[in-house]
Amino acid sequence: MRTKRASLLTKIVVLALLVAAVTAVLDLQGQIAAAEAQKAELEAQVAAQEQTNADLQDAVDHSDDPERKEDLARSKLGLAAPDEQIIIFTD
Template sequence: MKVKKAGFLTKIVVLALLIAASVCLLRMRVQITAAQSEKARLEAQVAEQTQVNADLKDAVDNSDDPARQADIARDKLGLAAPGEKVIIFTD
């Protein structure tokens, strides 16, 4: 049985296909790396937002707590309970 040798043109075509496949694989690798870093960034953002949501849910669930209302009145609104004295320090 005789084996036919590949011609010069066939070798060039195979080489061109190998180069094209290599370039495509390298581009895909870059895209995969970028997608993985984007995924990690988004997962961190989701974790942060989940914590914010839990804090807000806690604030809503405990909004009827008189001690919490008094703290908000003192800290954010600058109010005082009857009989308390407010001292303001200035520079």
């Protein structure tokens, strides 16, 4: 009888360890999925910031361009050349 109890106890311990291992693996899979989602979000933020940096660098590189200055004066300041008229359409 003693060997059967030890055998049953061993099976229970092994089963408990197996359940604990499966639970740990499932938890790790959830953590991995969350980390991959966060990584994708951060990569998108990095790409957006790199585009912003490139746009700013382009603005700095071409800051002396007369056409660029004219475009900025028109779009940001609402200015016009002396021989132009500004027409604003309203709905």
